Amino acid sequence: MITRHLPLGAALTIALANAVISQRAIGAPAPDAVPSSTGTVIAIHAGRLIDVDGGRELRDQTILVANGRITAVGADLPVPADAVRLDLSNRTVLPGLVDCHTHLADINDPEPLHVLTRSAAELAYATIPNARATLLAGFTTVRDVGVYRAFNDVAMRDAIAAGIIEGPRMYVAGAYVTISSGAGAMTGLAPDIQLPLELRYGEANSPWEVRQRIRELAHRGADHIKVLATGAVLTHTSNPKSVEFTPEELRAAVEEAANFGLRVEAHAHAAEGIKNAIRAGVASVEHATLIDDEGIALAKQHGTYLDMDIYDEECIQADPNEPPDFLQHDRDLAEAQRRNFTKAVRAGVKMTFGTDAGICPHGQNARQFAFMVRYGMTPMQAIQSATINAANLIGHPELFGSIAPGKSADFIAVAGDPLEDIRVLEKVGFVMKEGRIYKNEP
DSSP states (O other): OEESSOOTTOHHHHHHHHHHHOOOOSSOOOTTOOOOOTTOEEEEEEEEEEETTTTEEEEEEEEEEETTEEEEEETTOOOOTTOEEEEEEEEEEEEOEEEEEEOTTSOOOSOGGGGGGSOHHHHHHHHHHHHHHHHHTTEEEEEEOOOSSTTHHHHHHHHHHTTSSOOOEEEEOSSEEBOTTOTTSOOSOOTTOOOOGGGSTTBOOSHHHHHHHHHHHHHTTOSSEEEEOBOOSSSTTOOTTSBOSOHHHHHHHHHHHHHTTOOEEEEEOSHHHHHHHHHHTOSEEEEOTTOOHHHHHHHHHHTOEEEOOOSTHHHHHHOTTSOHHHHHHHTTHHHHHHHHHHHHHHHTOOEEOOOOBTSSOTTOGGGHHHHHHHTTOOHHHHHHHTTHHHHHHHTOTTTSSSOOTTSBOOEEEESSOTTTOGGGGGSOOEEEETTEEEEEOO
16 A cells, blocks of 8 residues: 555555556556656565565565656665655565466467357457456566467557556467467367458468468567467367477578567477477477477577476366367376476576466466476576566566566565465565556555
């Protein structure tokens, strides 16, 4: 709760701060959403602060924020007399979290074909709550890695940036780039049914078709490119152990994306598909389920990030509506992925935090932290995977990922110490994004 030397929880203070700082955002922001306007300084006192750059916890730190940016961090900083003060002395403050593998702009439904029952407008409205749930869970930035209906993610990203709806900062793929009837395609239909272009936008079947799709995606606003190098668990008629895109197609994707300043992430379960993607130069491998020792060595050699969603198995197996063929695909993969996660951590491969959110309900992203610690990470490593490592993978460590002068004022706060109990991150009580408070609970 914002204070001007008033007790935490005083309702009057929020109203005063709202009036002092600026007008509310367009749309319907949270009741205590407080933006920062030109000239207003917010002084945040953190009892504990996680310094992810230094890999340490600091005590009794002050963070100064103006115009949505961090201006200073340190102990005993001079605070302007007219600053709006925010007392988080009984909490741990961390950078806003980053999930590098989400699907905010698709409906949370185990059956992909249900997308066909909704118009583009219905789908757009139905996915709005996903964005807000993710933000209020403490994830101020996401890399959204594909949608069935092309460019719904671009529209959501832009609506959030314009203040029309609430949500995290989004970096979006625009559409899946996949082979015809491959992973990420809308499969399981009768052969005489022709899908509209927006539901098969990213299909490509040669290096030149891959280049064409990427050129179109770049033109229409994609921030990065998602290719599917192997079969998938949650795609009808697919085999997650199969190799789909060829090495030549993957190299074409990386080369063409680089022409537009874009990075490529590759969905890959099968060991050979993972290695093909790493050799082609992708920035990250998503899932990396069956990665072998050679793949781990290649990832370390090339500096490729592994973005391994080791929690969502719990949701797949628990969902009574999960299609039987998806359950069959999934069988025996979870424990293999978790064992390989441990191997990759021990080998020192670069790792990021990605949940495949949408398989599990949006807003439950932080439940993966406990699994990452259980399978070999220290709590600090797990936090770094969702902060500075994620920012480096996305390509904007100058904007987010740690608490440092010049960066966006993206913070969360929790009761307790996540370095002692990582599960406290599952209950985020305070969320600030770009200097605006969206959540402040005890």
